Amino acid sequence: MLKHKASFKKSLGLGLSAILLMVLVAGCSGGNAGNQNKEAQQNTNQSANQNADTNEPAVGGTFVYGRPASVNSFDLHNQITANNAFAIDKVFESLITFDSNGEIIDWLAESHSISDDGLTYTFVLRDGLKFSNGTDVTAEDAVFSIQRHLEVGGPLAIAAKVKEVKAQDDRTLVITLEEPYTPFISELSNFSNGIIPNNFGGASEEEFFKNPVGTGPFVVESWDPAGDVTFVKNENYWQEGKPYIDKLVYKLIQDDSQAINQLKAGEVDAIESLALQNANEIKQGPDTAVLTNGSWVTEQLFFNTLDEHFSDVHVRRALALAIDREGLTNALTFGYAQTANSLLPTAIPYNANDTIKPLNFDVAAAKEELAKSAFPNGFTTKLLVASGNSTRAQEAQIIQAAGKEIGINIEIESIELATFRERFFAYDYSIMLNSGQADSPDANSIIAFQTDPEGFSKSYWTHYTNDEVTKLLHEGQKTLDGEDRAAVYSSLLQILADEAPYIPLYYPDILKGVRSSVEGLVVLPNGSLRFEEVRIHK
Structure with missing residues (x-):
């Protein structure tokens, strides 16, 4: 993905990674400092988890996230830049995903298997999955999503030679390849392989992506392609009780120094683009902290x-x-x-x-x-x-x-x-x-x-x-x-x-500036965040 972080990805960036892009941003004399930072972050995450176990989560509220670029499209098959990718992944989710350590884990699928010859991939959907509008998610929705991606191609096109995509029953999806393609299972975790309703749920393609319906933790409430996006909690989210917050606002802040000032003043709860030279200032601030993770x-x-x-x-x-x-x-x-x-x-x-x-x-x-x-x-x-x-x-x-x-x-x-x-x-x-x-x-x-x-x-x-x-x-x-x-x-x-x-x-490293009142924010190695367990303590 590209990252004008970002990304590259393929960014990112992004990514990359990307592509593609974001213009984002480690310099150890030998790498030890970076390792120490990662160990410190692991300890921070562990402490946060312990607090979450012993304290009742603070439910509700609005989380404001400062970002350097606006979201101009939710079309998951035609986007790659981080400004869009990290909004798309809040609305649409894939069959499998990756955790903060970069390990592949089942997500909308409760399980998956790969045949010994590397040609057949079978996914079993979680029971009771629903889209944000309350309709059931079936294997036919997954078939439509994968086939639409194959037809569109796009910047993160499915490179595997797919022979067939079929629904074996309401909860079972089978993808058959013409020849082995080792990165396939990993690439299915991309945001571009999120599941959307069959035939766009009856809407036109244009209208669907203006008011997207997915399985993610959030739903788009309002959206200015040249400014901010406001998400609200998906009441039909498959992880019961989550997300804890009621609203998530992506606030456009294009200048590094302005973002830092707003973080210090409490006008935003976190910022996406934290310049490396400002990390220690935020880390040592009375009301701010830095979340880090190793990156891709x-x-x-x-x-x-x-x-x-x-x-x-x-x-x-x-x-x-x-x-x-x-x-x-x-x-x-x-x-x-x-x-x-x-x-x-x-x-x-x-x-x-x-x-x-x-x-x-x-x-x-x-x-x-x-x-x-x-x-x-x-x-x-x-x-x-x-x-x-x-x-x-x-x-x-x-x-x-x-x-x-x-x-x-x-x-x-x-x-x-x-x-x-x-x-x-x-x-x-x-x-x-x-x-x-x-x-x-x-x-x-x-x-x-x-x-x-x-x-x-x-x-x-x-x-x-x-x-x-x-x-x-x-x-x-x-x-x-x-x-x-x-x-x-x-x-x-x-x-x-x-x-x-x-x-x-x-x-x-991935660096995110946050307010000290924030708990449960998870930094992913591609630069995105998981907000499902975020709590804001006032």
Whole structure:
């Protein structure tokens, strides 16, 4: 998913991860600080759970969540950016999902099974499931949802070759594949595979997504595509008694400093985009705290390989060698990140972060690499950055200085988020800062999004094309989990490190600023939140 966090996902971002996107934002001298932060968060979560066990939950009230981008669509099959994805997942839910540790768990399905040949997936729905309008959820609704996704495709299209989707009975769904596709079970946990009513419940497609009906904990009460969204509790939610809050408001706050000020003043209960340099200030505040989790996000510098300068692999390698990624991480992330060697975050299997040979900081080698290019005397280019994100602004300045050291003059172009997205979607950039994010806990989630030149994102809008990488991408999708699949991704990730169509900078932790009165908020590794158990103590 993309994250203009975000994401990438495929972001996120997002994701990613995404894609796609959000412009979001770990810098330990060796990773210990990040581990300490995770341990502290685990302890915080444990303490919160203990409190929840001994105290009667505070029921009711309104939770206000500050977000940097508005929700402009609830069409789960046509969206990928985090601003929409993390609203869609409050209304629609999938058969399976993932927990805060990234583990796949049953959700709308009470159980699932996969045949030994990897071709047949069987899901049994929970008994008594209802949509928010009170109608029963049946396997036919799931059939319609999956088939609509197959027909639409979209940014998070189902890549598996699906032979048949059928309802075996009211509660049993069977999906049959033409050939094995290892990431399939993981990808079914994406928000894009949420269950919607058969035939949109009788509404037109347009009307349905203006007033969506799902199984999620919340229902859309009011919605301004250029502003705020107000959700109300789904009275028919399958988790009895939840959510505890009556209303959830997504409040648009596009500037980091404004979001922090509103959090401190108690005008919002939490903020989505917490700049890394502000984390300790919020953590130490008298009425505020920081929730963290390891993420599926990789902060990156992206090259448009259609650009005359960055189509040259030697130019890309030169800039990669000129950037002190470890120094950048340590300077900007305050112990809430780890320097990235690989495209894949360490929370994703097969990341090869410890075994890959990256283009480490070496100015002399960078100058030698540039001398091999078609631009040995340097050139002038522009770095596109979304405004409103202070960490990204500092990243841009560090990269600008690194380019200057080897004769590349980098002008920083900072523009508002919506225009930023439009520009890179149209390949109207030379280099940009963004993040890539997995949407599900499988290596393919990021790799496919960032390496497939024929996919939705055209290698994350870089249009990077390498036949060997494409071959390995498809091989990894068909290879069963284990050593053979690890070897495939190790080879693929090394090619990416060598050819540098994008430069992984660091893996940031997910950071959310919250009021100290908030309990029960769950941070997911894709950057989304679960609000079902949120309580606000006044």
